[in-house]
Amino acid sequence: MKKLSFCALMSLFAVLVLGLSAPAKAASDAPITVACITTAPHLDVITEDGQIVTLLFFALESLVTTEEDGQGGIRIVPSLAESWKISDDGMTYTFKLKKGVKFHDGTPVTTEDWIWSILRLRDAGPESPWTHLARAVKEVSAPDEETLVISLSEPYAPFLSNLTNPALAVQSKKHFDKVGAEAFRDSPMGTGPYYFAEWELNQRYVLKKNPHYHIEGKPIASEFRFIVVPDDNTRIMQLQAGEVDVVRDLPHNRIDELASYPGLAVDAAPSTEQRFVNFNVTFPPLDDVRVRNALRLATDKQAIIKMVLFGHGSPVFGVFPRVDAFYDKKLKDPGYDVEKARALLKEAGQEKGFKLEMIYSSGNTVLENIATVLKEQWAKIGVDLQLVPLEGPTVSAAFQNLKHQVTMLRWSTDTADPVGLTSFIADYDASHGFHTGWRNARVTELAHAAEKELNEDKRRAMYEEIQQILFDECPLYPLYQNVYPVARKDSVHNFRFSGLSRYVFMDAYKDE
Known part of the structure; x- marks a missing residue:
């Protein structure tokens, strides 16, 4: 018979006698499967809109991003820019770029990639629903590899907010030149915590952890699998049967039912x-x-x-x-x-x-x-x-x-x-x-x-x-x-849909 150490005995005493909580389950990097209705013919953020953009946030990153301020509002925070300055006349935005950032294929991000990505949107024309985000951009330049300067044609107060959109994220010009414009529509190359490993129209999207991600220890989950299930009842039955971990696009009349269902939880931001x-x-x-x-x-x-x-x-x-x-x-x-x-x-x-x-x-x-x-x-x-x-x-x-x-x-x-x-x-x-x-x-x-x-x-x-x-x-x-209601297994943590139509996923994990 194994003997318990004094520390172990005291810990057990605290749990059983004093009523203290047992340690939380360890976080696992296991894949998380989401049933949703998201679909789109392509993955090019320049030409696509609708719900597919919510998945592109997994793969693409911009100079700045948004986060909830804890008081019901939204604030803009750094992403691939460590800091920025705006000229007094509002015409020049100067960004200090984060060092050591790499694309999903391991190649380094350069200022040439930034310039190309921003001008690609500005010059996209009517094929893009997002050109208005960059309509005020006059010129993009880089005095050195750590600095990006965006000059506007006129003061435009929403510009910093516009930069949070993935349509203004950095993508690899080298990859675009290699595969060509048509193939690029189905193979985005960004810097985000995940990359599109495989996808099939109206069927599924598999996003795997980026091995070159620039934030140590992030993300946690090794993989997200989004499967397209158009029918509300089918998605819910799959969750109840344990076939999926999360359900998006939850009908309002099922929220209370699923919130009280054993083993499930509902977040409604x-x-x-x-x-x-x-x-x-x-x-x-x-x-x-x-x-x-x-x-x-x-x-x-x-x-x-x-x-x-x-x-x-x-x-x-x-x-x-x-x-x-x-x-x-x-x-x-x-x-x-x-x-x-x-x-x-x-x-x-x-x-x-x-x-x-x-x-x-x-x-x-x-x-x-x-x-x-x-x-x-x-x-x-x-x-x-x-x-x-x-x-x-x-x-x-x-x-x-x-x-x-x-x-x-x-x-x-x-x-x-x-x-x-x-x-x-x-x-x-x-x-x-x-x-x-x-x-x-x-x-x-x-x-x-x-x-x-x-x-x-x-x-x-x-x-x-x-x-x-x-x-x-x-x-x-x-x-x-x-x-935005999301139903999930109660073994899934830190995964929800925010008020700005974006998944919160960086710290998402499943219990071991």
């Missing part, structure tokens, strides 16, 4: 995704701001969150998500007030009520349920809302050409700056005011000025005025801010 009601303000009587405000007052957001999202969401009052650094906390909830809504309709000469059509994508359960609830709520003020489910492309064609009356669109962002949303609303030619037909000269003026304003307090004042105008004019209004 607040996201930047918001669902809007978008009015076509060129269609009477929606051209009357009193009618639009009446419909907002007749909308019980809390009921929608409870009935459609099963409580997993939060109401918002302005167009910016709460995690945005420029979100105006002074905006007050107009509330759910049927009597005030009726009074506004009477003031607008619409006390007898009227008919409206709401179009939305058929087969989308969330949209169908929201539309059904809105129909019931708006009926209380005499509005007969006709529900018109259509194929997705038909819906898109309608609202893009202002052929709709009411629809429901969403917006999410993956940067820490509101410029994408404000530009989308303010630049009428780009989206007809977020597909509302609404335009406002003051909002356009403020949006363009805010892009160039380097003083944060002045910029904040501009964005707060934009939010107030949009709140008062109500060409659209948010119903809720969504969450």
Whole structure:
């Protein structure tokens, strides 16, 4: 019989008698398998958007990145740049580069790679959905191998935030020249903690640990395997059966069930995704701001969150998500007030009520349920809302050409700056005011000025005025801010989806 040492006996006594916690299980570098709906025809961050970008964050790194600040906000922190300086006129960004960084194939990163990568995006043209991120770049130069200088054509306040996007990550020019443009679309060569070892369209993506990664001891998991499983129920059954470790794109009506399921856990981070009601303000009587405000007052957001999202969401009052650094906390909830809504309709000469059509994508359960609830709520003020489910492309064609009356669109962002949303609303030619037909000269003026304003307090004042105008004019209004739920085995740790549509994975591991 083996004898226990005195220390071992005392440790056992502490656990059994004193009730102290036993040591945590050791972290394993075992592969982690994720069931998701992510798919894309290629892996080139310059040409692809959508959910595949969330996987490209595993393989690509930029000069700077973002992290949550612990208070519901986002901050920009160093990545492959150790530090940076911005000139007083906001036209020159000077970065001190991290030393010893290598690509996935072990070749060193050079300033030539940085210059090529940034200019490749700037000059990509209409084939890229991301060229706006580099539109202000005039020149990229390198006085030495440890310094990168980016000169802008004009001051552009969101530029540092834009640099967090993987479309502005460094990639290997040598690899591009070797394999050619077409093959490069399927074989990105970056510096990230993982690389794409294999992938098959609509089937799977296998990312393996980068043996040349520049942070010692990181990452932990040896491999991530993303398998494409379009059906919600199938993904969940695979998790419950232990066939996968994590499930993305979790239906709201299954969150509570899976959170209480033995051996599973659910993380639901607040996201930047918001669902809007978008009015076509060129269609009477929606051209009357009193009618639009009446419909907002007749909308019980809390009921929608409870009935459609099963409580997993939060109401918002302005167009910016709460995690945005420029979100105006002074905006007050107009509330759910049927009597005030009726009074506004009477003031607008619409006390007898009227008919409206709401179009939305058929087969989308969330949209169908929201539309059904809105129909019931708006009926209380005499509005007969006709529900018109259509194929997705038909819906898109309608609202893009202002052929709709009411629809429901969403917006999410993956940067820490509101410029994408404000530009989308303010630049009428780009989206007809977020597909509302609404335009406002003051909002356009403020949006363009805010892009160039380097003083944060002045910029904040501009964005707060934009939010107030949009709140008062109500060409659209948010119903809720969504969450990004991820279900996982409770043996998986430190893996979730952040509010900026990115996986948090660097310290992810499974128990041994």
